[in-house]
Amino acid sequence: MKSSSNGFIKSNRYLNWLPTLPLVPFLVALFVVLPVIVVASSLFTPNREIWEHLWSTILPEMTRNSIMLVVGVGFGTLILGVSLAWLVTAYNFPGRNTFEWLLILPMAIPTYILGFVYMATFDFAGPVQTFLRSHFDNLAWFPEIRSGGGAILVMTLVLYPYVYLLAKAGFQEQSQNYIDSARTMGYRPLKIFFKLALPLARPSIAAGVLLAIMEALTDFATVRFFNFPTFSDGILRIWHGLMDLPAASELAGLVAIFALILILGEQTLRGRSRFFQSTGKAQGISKISLNGFKAWIATLVCSLVIIISFFLPVAQLFSWTLLELGNLDANVFAVYTEFAFNSIKLSFLAAIFATAIGLILASAIRSSKSKFGFFLGKLATIGYAIPGAVIGVGIILLLSFIDHSLNEVYIWLGGTAIGLVFTGSLIGLIYAYIVRFMAVSFNSVDSSLQKIKPNVTSAARVLGANQWRVTWQIHLPLITPGIFVGFIMVFVDVMKELPVTAMLRPFGYDTLAVWVWQMAAESIWTGAALPALAIVATGLLPVYILTRVFSSSKS
Amino acid sequence: MKNFLLNKKWLILIFVVLTIAVLTTFLPTDKEEVVYVYTARHYGIEPVFIEFTNETGIVVKHTTASDAALRERIKAEGRHTNADVYITVDAGNLWLAVKDGLLRTIESSVVEKNIPANLRDPENQWFALTERVRTILYHPDRVSPEELSTYEALADPKWYGRLLMRPATHPYTQSLVASLIVAHGEEESEKIVRGWVANNPTLIDSDTRILETLAAGKGDVAIANHYYLGRLLESNPEFPVRIFWANQNVGERGAHVNITGVGVTKYSKNYQNAIRFVEWLSSPRGQKLFADSNHEFPANPTVEPHSIIAGFGSFVRDPINLTEYGRLQGAAVKLLNRVGYR
Ligand SMILES: [Fe+2]
Numbered sequence: 003m004k005s006s007s008n009g010f011i012k013s014n015r016y017l018n019w020l021p022t023l024p025l026v027p028f029l030v031a032l033f034v035v036l037p038v039i040v041v042a043s044s045l046f047t048p049n050r051e052i053w054e055h056l057w058s059t060i061l062p063e064m065t066r067n068s069i070m071l072v073v074g075v076g077f078g079t080l081i082l083g084v085s086l087a088w089l090v091t092a093y094n095f096p097g098r099n100t101f102e103w104l105l106i107l108p109m110a111i112p113t114y115i116l117g118f119v120y121m122a123t124f125d126f127a128g129p130v131q132t133f134l135r136s137h138f139d140n141l142a143w144f145p146e147i148r149s150g151g152g153a154i155l156v157m158t159l160v161l162y163p164y165v166y167l168l169a170k171a172g173f174q175e176q177s178q179n180y181i182d183s184a185r186t187m188g189y190r191p192l193k194i195f196f197k198l199a200l201p202l203a204r205p206s207i208a209a210g211v212l213l214a215i216m217e218a219l220t221d222f223a224t225v226r227f228f229n230f231p232t233f234s235d236g237i238l239r240i241w242h243g244l245m246d247l248p249a250a251s252e253l254a255g256l257v258a259i260f261a262l263i264l265i266l267g268e269q270t271l272r273g274r275s276r277f278f279q280s281t282g283k284a285q286g287i288s289k290i291s292l293n294g295f296k297a298w299i300a301t302l303v304c305s306l307v308i309i310i311s312f313f314l315p316v317a318q319l320f321s322w323t324l325l326e327l328g329n330l331d332a333n334v335f336a337v338y339t340e341f342a343f344n345s346i347k348l349s350f351l352a353a354i355f356a357t358a359i360g361l362i363l364a365s366a367i368r369s370s371k372s373k374f375g376f377f378l379g380k381l382a383t384i385g386y387a388i389p390g391a392v393i394g395v396g397i398i399l400l401l402s403f404i405d406h407s408l409n410e411v412y413i414w415l416g417g418t419a420i421g422l423v424f425t426g427s428l429i430g431l432i433y434a435y436i437v438r439f440m441a442v443s444f445n446s447v448d449s450s451l452q453k454i455k456p457n458v459t460s461a462a463r464v465l466g467a468n469q470w471r472v473t474w475q476i477h478l479p480l481i482t483p484g485i486f487v488g489f490i491m492v493f494v495d496v497m498k499e500l501p502v503t504a505m506l507r508p509f510g511y512d513t514l515a516v517w518v519w520q521m522a523a524e525s526i527w528t529g530a531a532l533p534a535l536a537i538v539a540t541g542l543l544p545v546y547i548l549t550r551v552f553s554s555s556k557s
Numbered sequence: 558m559k560n561f562l563l564n565k566k567w568l569i570l571i572f573v574v575l576t577i578a579v580l581t582t583f584l585p586t587d588k589e590e591v592v593y594v595y596t597a598r599h600y601g602i603e604p605v606f607i608e609f610t611n612e613t614g615i616v617v618k619h620t621t622a623s624d625a626a627l628r629e630r631i632k633a634e635g636r637h638t639n640a641d642v643y644i645t646v647d648a649g650n651l652w653l654a655v656k657d658g659l660l661r662t663i664e665s666s667v668v669e670k671n672i673p674a675n676l677r678d679p680e681n682q683w684f685a686l687t688e689r690v691r692t693i694l695y696h697p698d699r700v701s702p703e704e705l706s707t708y709e710a711l712a713d714p715k716w717y718g719r720l721l722m723r724p725a726t727h728p729y730t731q732s733l734v735a736s737l738i739v740a741h742g743e744e745e746s747e748k749i750v751r752g753w754v755a756n757n758p759t760l761i762d763s764d765t766r767i768l769e770t771l772a773a774g775k776g777d778v779a780i781a782n783h784y785y786l787g788r789l790l791e792s793n794p795e796f797p798v799r800i801f802w803a804n805q806n807v808g809e810r811g812a813h814v815n816i817t818g819v820g821v822t823k824y825s826k827n828y829q830n831a832i833r834f835v836e837w838l839s840s841p842r843g844q845k846l847f848a849d850s851n852h853e854f855p856a857n858p859t860v861e862p863h864s865i866i867a868g869f870g871s872f873v874r875d876p877i878n879l880t881e882y883g884r885l886q887g888a889a890v891k892l893l894n895r896v897g898y899r
């Protein structure tokens with residue numbers, strides 16, 4: 003028995019060499035980063051004249067706004083997301099079970115939709131101010147919604163679920179023993195939260211905040227509604243306005259470098275967390291029941307958040323839809339069903355591939371243990387920090403180059419031109435989504451992987467399991483919550499995605515998001531309302547199902 | 558654990574079903590006569606395309622995106638592009654498409670007969686389908702038309718805090734400033750735009766919302782496209798905003814006009830169908846449908862404009878060469894940046 007097991011280890015050593023080199027992460031990262039490199043390559047030939055112009059005019063303001071946005075949305079989502087996640091994980095109060103999944107719902111609303119709903123509701127011509135004007139003479143105190151504050155508010159409201167979901171997964175993955183023993187030792191709840199639960203969940207929380215920040219940085223539609231030019235808006239100003247795509251790519255490249263610094267910074271934050279998960283399945287924290295006043299406060303806070311961020315805007319969309327009902331075509335239902343089906347199909351495919359690639363990348367990096375591999379992993383997530391429009395250009399340049407080469411080879415072989423195979427196909431579109439949303443799936447998986455005690459892996463490896471067995475049999479069950487959270491988030495992100503979809507979709511392949519945008523761009527709120535509701539509804543189903551499966555009340 | 562396995566099976570099943578669904582979308586459809594359209598204008602176009610198909614049997618397949626994105630796509634797709642026709646809402650974009658060599662000459666006596674020469678590219682690489690006028694709008698309770706005259710006059714300090722305008726990011730603003738540059742040169746134009754900015758205009762990135770805000774009582778004078786008022790009047794004939802044709806006095810150049818235009822791509826594979834399509838769009842039938850869907854002025858002079866915009870009265874147009882919007886767009890954007898117009 004002993005000798006045979008020794009032989010097994012030996013023979014396997016030869017099979018093991020491959021994953022220990024950062025070859026797999028290198029290839030995967032290259033695949034994901036290539037379109038970004040294609041556009042960012044213009045960084046090497048900067049256009050001085052444009053940069054001098056930008057620096058002396060709009061760049062300082064854009065820099066200021068971008069920093070404000072990052073800080074505002076970062077703090078907003080951190081506070082809202084973490085406190086709500088802790089509330090539903092550690093306490094029992096009336097409606098807790100329902101709030102646990104209700105609080106995720108705002109995630110199904112695209113930022114620009116909440117943006118135009120808030121805008122159309124709260125600006126000067128909107129119903130709220132119109133109503134107030136009929137009762138008060140002076141409305142000067144009413145805050146200007148078309149401002150940086152408005153943009154930060156709206157983005158915080160739709161992006162906090164990223165932090166909430168990941169923080170909740172982080173809290174749930176914690177072993178009950180730590181918290182319970184702290185409780186029996188008489189530590190106050192706040193102290194337990196700050197000294198124990200928060201540091202334990204820090205990798206997940208940091209990952210969530212980073213996602214929210216990047217999403218805010220790459221948003222171009224909402225900041226434009228709110229007259230709040232950020233880098234992302236600047237990139238489009240340079241591309242569309244100054245008609246200088248190379249200069250626009252240069253700015254995008256700079257933002258990407260800035261984001262890479264943020265990403266690496268987040269990693270150092272994680273580095274300080276030294277807690278690991280050792281058991282197979284965490285039991286979760288046992289909940290303390292809140293009574294009386296405290297319980298009602300908890301219920302009230304959850305209700306307020308969900309009403310402001312979800313139910314009010316959805317009610318507004320409903321009322322617009324009702325106004326529109328008279329104008330609707332007879333075949334509108336068939337049309338929207340087709341759009342919805344297209345959206346779901348794209349979201350599912352993108353989520354499957356992004357999750358699978360994220361998983362391969364994260365576990366390959368983990369097993370390679372090299373600094374370079376680690377850097378590659380971070381590099382592969384850079385697409386999340388680059389506006390979709392720029393990624394779209396990168397994909398088009400790359401795929402059309404492949405298509406043209408293919409055609410040349412075909413013709414050289416004596417065939418006839420086959421036309422465009424990848425450009426304008428679903429393959430190109432899915433590829434773009436993977437590039438854009440790799441951060442979402444990778445970070446979700448990776449933050450869960452990081453909590454696995456290194457010796458769980460080492461033990462398995464010593465026993466002769468190769469990398470893929472380690473991943474499949476040992477890591478996978480431990481990180482299932484992370485995988486599913488990543489899957490949901492990619493799914494919902496693709497559902498809401500706009501610039502990439504608009505630019506790369508095949509002919510006649512409209513999605514709900516494209517339709518909403520076309521209506522909203524023309525300020526036809528009532529026409530945008532129905533497809534917007536459809537996006538929200540389609541996004542809700544997977545969110546609901548998957549959160550039920552991983553509800554913290556189940557064990 | 559069992560729960561998880563169950564879910565995994567479900568996921569695999571759904572994945573397989575979806576993969577099949579995706580593959581079926583790649584199956585070749587029946588050979589049909591088609592024309593592929595890349596269009597940056599999306600409002601109200603489907604009924605027009607359907608009518609064309611009803612009359613000719615040629616199916617219109619279209620995709621929408623931003624102008625710049627569509628151009629970039631046609632450029633990258635090169636001679637294998639699927640696009641036959643490019644439709645856009647700003648003459649500057651057509652100029653850029655010509656500059657990038659994306660379009661070809663439209664050889665059609667029908668189009669030449671239907672569309673006046675000043676609304677066509679000198680080499681017939683594109684022509685206008687409709688005209689849209691960016692002009693001055695006001696609230697009749699707070700402004701009398703005698704107070705209004707030109708775009709330039711809105712730089713007067715008496716309009717401080719009373720202006721509603723579109724941000725510098727929008728091509729509408731950029732083309733308007735390009736037309737100022739043609740009329741006055743850069744230096745003088747910069748003074749005018751500085752005057753607007755000094756009046757602290759409320760910037761709203763939606764012409765509809767600009768007019769609604771004007772109606773609700775904020776600001777007194779706006780610059781917007783005529784058809785947005787047409788649209789609002791159609792749903793509410795009592796809508797309390799009036800239109801004023803700018804720069805109409807003797808010696809003034811006329812109101813600022815832009816176009817919705819169309820071109821045929823250089824590598825169009827369905828060239829005959831593309832020509833039939835653009836000829837039909839220039840014909841009275843196509844013009845009527847296309848222009849009325851958005852309350853724009855038909856480029857074909859034999860076609861009557863929609864009754865609502867006909868009610869706005871006649872006016873003189875700035876006779877500017879439309880390609881100047883493209884040529885001067887960069888200069889206009891830089892000017893806007895310099896004076897702090899955001
Ligand atoms: Fe418009």
